Amino acid sequence: MLKELIRPFQYPRTAMGREASPNQPVSSKVKPRARNWSATLRRIWGYLSRSKAKLYLVLLMVIASSGLTLLGPFLVGRTVDNYIVLQNSSGLLYSLLGLACVYVLQSVTVWLQNYWMIGIAQSTVFSMRSQLFEHLHKLPISFFDKRQHGELMSRVTNDIENVSSTLNSSFIQICSSLLTLIGAVSVMLWLSPLLTLLTFLVVPAMVYGTKWITKRTGRLFKEQQKNLGDLNGHIEETISGQRIVKMFSQEKRVIAEFKEKNERIRRSAFWAQTFTGFIPKVMNVLNNLSFAMIAGVGGILALKNLITIGAIIVFVEYSRQFTRPLNDLANQFNTLLSAVAGAERVFDILDEEAEEKETAGSVRLTELRGEVNFSNVSFAYDKGGETISNVSFHAAPGETIALVGPTGAGKTTLINLLSRFYDTDSGVITVDGIDIKKVHRADLRKQMAFVLQDSFLFQGTIRENIRYGRLDATDEEVEEAAKMADAHSFIMKMRNQYDTVLKPGGGGISQGQKQLLSIARAILANPVILILDEATSSIDTVTEVKIQDALQRLMKGRTSFVIAHRLNTIQKADRILVLQDGKITEAGSHEELLRRRGFYYELHNRLVTFGSDE
Numbered sequence: 001m002l003k004e005l006i007r008p009f010q011y012p013r014t015a016m017g018r019e020a021s022p023n024q025p026v027s028s029k030v031k032p033r034a035r036n037w038s039a040t041l042r043r044i045w046g047y048l049s050r051s052k053a054k055l056y057l058v059l060l061m062v063i064a065s066s067g068l069t070l071l072g073p074f075l076v077g078r079t080v081d082n083y084i085v086l087q088n089s090s091g092l093l094y095s096l097l098g099l100a101c102v103y104v105l106q107s108v109t110v111w112l113q114n115y116w117m118i119g120i121a122q123s124t125v126f127s128m129r130s131q132l133f134e135h136l137h138k139l140p141i142s143f144f145d146k147r148q149h150g151e152l153m154s155r156v157t158n159d160i161e162n163v164s165s166t167l168n169s170s171f172i173q174i175c176s177s178l179l180t181l182i183g184a185v186s187v188m189l190w191l192s193p194l195l196t197l198l199t200f201l202v203v204p205a206m207v208y209g210t211k212w213i214t215k216r217t218g219r220l221f222k223e224q225q226k227n228l229g230d231l232n233g234h235i236e237e238t239i240s241g242q243r244i245v246k247m248f249s250q251e252k253r254v255i256a257e258f259k260e261k262n263e264r265i266r267r268s269a270f271w272a273q274t275f276t277g278f279i280p281k282v283m284n285v286l287n288n289l290s291f292a293m294i295a296g297v298g299g300i301l302a303l304k305n306l307i308t309i310g311a312i313i314v315f316v317e318y319s320r321q322f323t324r325p326l327n328d329l330a331n332q333f334n335t336l337l338s339a340v341a342g343a344e345r346v347f348d349i350l351d352e353e354a355e356e357k358e359t360a361g362s363v364r365l366t367e368l369r370g371e372v373n374f375s376n377v378s379f380a381y382d383k384g385g386e387t388i389s390n391v392s393f394h395a396a397p398g399e400t401i402a403l404v405g406p407t408g409a410g411k412t413t414l415i416n417l418l419s420r421f422y423d424t425d426s427g428v429i430t431v432d433g434i435d436i437k438k439v440h441r442a443d444l445r446k447q448m449a450f451v452l453q454d455s456f457l458f459q460g461t462i463r464e465n466i467r468y469g470r471l472d473a474t475d476e477e478v479e480e481a482a483k484m485a486d487a488h489s490f491i492m493k494m495r496n497q498y499d500t501v502l503k504p505g506g507g508g509i510s511q512g513q514k515q516l517l518s519i520a521r522a523i524l525a526n527p528v529i530l531i532l533d534e535a536t537s538s539i540d541t542v543t544e545v546k547i548q549d550a551l552q553r554l555m556k557g558r559t560s561f562v563i564a565h566r567l568n569t570i571q572k573a574d575r576i577l578v579l580q581d582g583k584i585t586e587a588g589s590h591e592e593l594l595r596r597r598g599f600y601y602e603l604h605n606r607l608v609t610f611g612s613d614e
């Protein structure tokens with residue numbers, strides 16, 4: 001149905017207008033793209049480097065804090081050897097004061113680097129989020145037709161959040177870990193090459209252990225992100241499709257599906273966290289082993305007067321400075337894995353091609369008369385069979401064209417082509433003689449208004465919802481449009497009248513009232529071409545008459561295409577096009593088509609008998 005064009009949240013769809021089988025996990029069909037670590041990191045760097053000045057400041061603070069971290073143990077060693085062992089109390093006092101200064105300064109530099117880095121991280125995700133949202137609005141309808149909306153929302157929220165929290169800490173951690181590592185190793189080598197070699201003995205075990213663990217966690221984190229997207233999709237669908245779930249008493253199945261997805265997240269998160277949790281434990285054991293070796297061998301060296309006690313204390317401290325950054329680097333690697341997975345999912349969308357760029361020298365539309373012509377138009381959604389085959393017809397300005405035909409015949413698709421939600425494969429559609437492929441999409445759509453069966457209303461006041469048709473309309477114009485749509489009287493009966501706030505999705509008012517508001521919105525838009533998708537569901541007779549009258553007023557003087565289900569609408573049309581399997585099989589006025597005794601004749605008899613849609 002045409003309403004799917006603008007309804008933002010809907011039950012799972014594999015393609016526009018077609019509901020996916022409830023058992024079919026939609027997102028499972030989204031193929032994970034090959035990971036490209038370096039390219040993704042480069043792109044993240046592209047965002048970070050926009051705040052270069054602040055980054056330099058952060059780097060400066062990281063260098064300062066790493067230097068001060070290394071200076072601390074050195075001073076401790078000197079204090080032991082020069083003042084404690086030699087019992088020099090005044091020197092000890094000065095030395096302790098110096099140490100206190102070093103630690104205070106170190107805290108200040110750490111605070112400053114965090115403060116600036118949070119600023120950089122937040123502006124980075126701010127730009128990413130804005131860019132992503134803007135890009136989403138440039139993507140063609142076909143993109144949304146193929147995706148689960150909740151999964152997309154998960155990318156805008158969870159994945160971006162993931163990048164944000166990693167940037168907040170990882171950049172600093174990685175830089176300071178590397179600097180501390182280099183500094184610690186240099187001082188250790190200077191103090192005692194033998195003890196340094198002993199410390200190095202544990203490195204291969206550390207590297208191998210970390211590698212073994214991160215290999216598993218990387219996969220698990222990716223799985224966790226994907227499962228989270230899947231679960232979010234499910235939650236979003238079942239909440240927005242709550243009415244359908246209840247109508248078909250599918251609560252149990254929906255809950256069972258949720259449990260299954262929830263269980264999948266629990267499992268992948270459990271293993272991802274468990275494996276990650278192993279890293280510090282393994283490192284701890286290796287650290288302690290290395291301390292024991294340093295203490296043992298250092299002790300022997302000290303007994304032989306080859307090293308001082310202070311030097312051993314300093315050495316133990318530095319060997320911790322050496323293993324801690326190694327540890328941190330391993331942890332950061334995991335966090336990075338998860339953030340890069342998130343960033344890659346965001347970049348995947350940013351790489352989706354936007355609606356085709358308008359061809360150079362595109363025609364700008366200004367005033368239109370509303371003459372529409374389809375000439376040998378053919379179109380296929382996928383590589384498969386044609387949905388529209390060789391369709392030709394002409395609509396003079398102000399004419400009303402009724403589109404009738406069995407379900408799946410291609411009525412909505414014809415409208416999709418006219419509004420350029422999809423482009424024709426062959427043939428030409430013209431408006432006032434201008435090929436619409438040469439016209440700016442936005443210009444073309446500005447000349448059109450849609451009134452759909454289940455018109456989407458946004459959360460906001462009634463006035464704002466009507467004004468959506470033309471944002472610069474005055475309050476008087478909004479009310480005038482509501483009066484023409486026969487919506488004014490029901491609006492005035494509401495407590496806050498035009499300032500009544502509608503609930504999300506236009507909840508809180510009846511289906512018929514929604515329709516009247518969407519007619520008012522279309523009247524305000526004052527389009528040259530009008531697209532109507534007549535409601536199939538029955539609305540009470542009084543409202544139905546109101547809607548019909550309002551629509552007649554709206555259609556007057558405009559070229560209108562009506563996906564028609566009611567006999568009186570069809571009869572009033574200037575021309576009726578009967579679509580079957582994507583082809584126009586009959587075309588003409590009501591009387592002409594009746595005389596033919598074809599599909600329309602049968603449809604007419606059915607409508608007369610049952611008084612409903614085809």
Ligand SMILES: Nc1ncnc2c1ncn2[C@@H]1O[C@H](COP(=O)(O)OP(=O)(O)OP(=O)(O)O)[C@@H](O)[C@H]1O
Binds near residue numbers: 001016017405406409
């Ligand atoms: N986005 C899409 N991707 C792939 N196929 C699609 C898509 N949208 C519609 N189709 C297919 O195109 C054909 C025509 O669909 P269309 O929605 O135009 O029919 P319709 O006449 O408007 O039907 P209805 O009266 O039920 O709304 C159908 O076979 C449908 O499955």
